[in-house]
């Protein structure tokens with residue numbers, strides 16, 4: 001997959017970003033992220049997909065949409081994160097998540113919402 | 125039989141690169157009526173015009189067609205050239221083979237074919253053209269300025285300086301506009317009132333200037349040189365000629381809860397008030413929403429106390445009709461409402477304020493007498509955080525897509541003034557970009573950083589939290605450090621986007637001129653005619669046309685005045701001869717044309733017609749006032765009898781053009 005595939009998947013116009021950082025200003029998971037929400041937007045615009053695919057941020061983003069809500073330019077950083085996460089987790093025909101995998105990796109900080117969302121998406 | 129000459133322009137490569145100009149002139153030579161056809165690199169140039177003039181004389185041409193750019197660009201040029209060679213200027217037609225052809229096509233063969241069709245069409249029209257003569261209309265040597273901010277004030281002073289009479293219609297009780305509310309002005313930090321109020325006084329004392337304050341435009345009729353305007357003078361309940369501005373009434377008025385608009389509603393005023401000490405006119409006004417006498421019939425204290433006998437509770441709105449040659453719109457701006465920006469807690473905390481509110485908090489005549497105090501508890505703020513671009517550059521639908529242009533500079537100004545006056549404060553500024561082009565402007569901003577230690581943070585604020593300890597927690601991005609930061613602040617100042625004063629929409633409608641998607645008035649040409657509106661005789665000054673600061677506003681105002689003076693010195697204006705004309709024999713007096721005319725140019729007259737055999741009949745027929753008709757043609761398509769036609773654009777001419785286009 002190349003940059004254009006991700007642009008299509010994210011379905012948000014990264015060129016509209018004016019690099020104000022308002023998305024990252026309010027992100028509740030900011031400290032848990034190696035690549036910050038605004039950087040997802042600029043990395044995608046610059047085609048640095050490889051870096052995004054190995055970012056740990058895709059596992060710490062809460063999908064709370066605060067970044068999307070705040071962006072003055074109508075860009076959706078969360079959609080970029082989502083596009084990367086989907087690509088990493090969803091492989092055709094594969095079962096990405098089974099119930100037995102959960103208990104050992106569970107920790108108290110994992111939000112319930114994330115588990116539900118993950119189950120919906122990755123369990124067949 | 126007409127003898128037509130055709131001139132095809134290359135427009136450098138603009139046309140010639142896509143249209144085979146040689147082929148066009150060759151093919152067109154064969155057209156019926158054409159006795160001469162040629163092509164040239166720049167028809168509009170001195171040489172090009174000479175080619176036209178020579179051909180008119182040599183070939184005895186009766187009409188010419190130029191295949192070139194849009195007639196909006198050079199129709200006047202070619203008409204003048206034709207006239208110089210003795211041809212009636214209305215025997216000139218322009219076929220637009222640039223905007224309508226070369227610029228929008230890629231395929232050379234196709235574009236060439238289309239260019240030929242467009243030129244043929246123009247020939248079909250010119251074959252039916254008749255020579256027309258321009259009329260004349262007089263010019264009323266008086267100007268109207270709508271809005272008495274610095275833009276309106278400067279325009280009026282300059283027009284009056286040239287010896288013409290000018291009226292300022294200001295909706296508020298005093299002139300002065302936003303500049304009167306500002307404390308000090310960048311880039312020189314001089315006191316705003318000290319440079320503005322002398323100009324206000326000049327207006328009041330200039331015998332050529334009539335200030336109609338507390339007044340609004342009600343209706344506008346007419347056209348360039350001949351506007352008739354009805355002005356509503358709102359009832360101020362105080363006789364302007366009697367009030368001496370002594371303010372005694374204000375001392376006694378028992379209704380003290382009216383919000384003080386001049387101080388951005390941060391304190392209160394009496395029901396009878398003078399907006400600020402240097403108001404012009406320095407005359408009181410009664411706020412009917414707050415006046416106990418006007419609301420309940422009781423009180424009447426001010427009338428008792430006024431030794432000048434100026435108070436009149438029975439005053440009614442008054443309507444004045446005046447005639448003007450030119451109208452200047454200078455209605456200015458307001459900061460946007462912050463309803464869509466809950467993240468900054470503007471509604472939740474008194475200590476989150478807009479920059480204009482800060483101006484009042486810093487001003488000696490403001491609610492705190494110029495001492496910077498936190499609105500919630502009047503404490504001295506130590507940590508002050510500014511947020512730039514609040515609602516500007518926002519395409520999400522919450523704010524405005526444009527840069528408000530003035531806030532980077534005034535924020536640097538605020539930061540410096542605070543650090544100068546209160547060295548114990550820490551001042552932080554969140555910015556996306558710092559935009560400070562202009563003479564001594566970037567230097568000004570750098571002084572804030574380098575000399576005044578203002579903490580500029582590249583990033584935006586995501587949320588302002590009012591905290592239990594009364595402070596505000598500002599959460600934002602520091603993009604250069606790639607950190608999320610929190611700043612405990614006592615005061616948060618929002619550099620709020622500005623937008624045109626909303627009543628400009630109504631004004632634009634009354635003046636039949638246009639506004640853009642952001643409600644800014646549109647200029648006739650963004651580069652070459654920036655102070656004229658597209659409607660003749662209507663000019664634009666100040667922020668009503670786009671965001672700008674005082675130096676730019678004043679330049680624009682003076683430019684505007686120059687344009688107005690250029691119009692008013694003329695005794696007569698040439699009028700467009702391409703206007704509607706009624707064929708009285710066909711008119712059945714149905715009134716449909718008058719109903720559709722947006723300019724009120726059509727009226728009805730009773731006219732006597734001979735029926736033959738010595739008998740006569742009186743019939744009602746439509747009459748077009750040639751001075752008022754704008755030649756829009758709305759009436760011609762409305763008339764059920766086909767009795768009304770446009771000179772220079774007759775139905776016959778247009779049908780002939782359509783037929784030519786459709787012919788294969």
Ligand SMILES: Cc1cc2nc3c(=O)[nH]c(=O)nc-3n(C[C@H](O)[C@H](O)[C@H](O)COP(=O)(O)OP(=O)(O)OC[C@H]3O[C@@H](n4cnc5c(N)ncnc54)[C@H](O)[C@@H]3O)c2cc1C
Nearest residue numbers: 271273274275295301302309310455456457666667673674
């Ligand atoms: C917080 C802040 C600080 C600023 N600081 C500076 C600075 O330091 N230096 C600087 O150069 N610039 C500064 N500016 C910009 C400056 O205020 C403007 O450039 C200037 O006021 C524009 O003048 P104007 O006459 O176009 O508009 P305005 O000042 O808005 O005046 C318009 C006038 O028209 C009247 N009006 C509106 N509608 C109607 C109507 N329908 N009928 C009749 N009258 C009407 C209004 O009542 C008003 O009196 C600042 C702006 C803000 C918001």
Ligand code: SF4
Nearest residue numbers: 027061062064065067
């Ligand atoms: S959606 Fe993800 S990136 Fe966006 S603010 Fe929430 S946690 Fe942060």
Ligand code: SF4
Nearest residue numbers: 017018020021023071
């Ligand atoms: S908030 Fe929007 S414009 Fe600002 S950096 Fe994030 S994505 Fe870009």
Ligand code: SF4
Nearest residue numbers: 367368370371373430
């Ligand atoms: S209304 Fe009368 S009392 Fe009030 S300021 Fe005017 S003159 Fe003085």
Ligand code: SF4
Nearest residue numbers: 513516527528531532
């Ligand atoms: S002038 Fe500065 S603060 Fe104002 S909108 Fe433009 S960039 Fe933002």
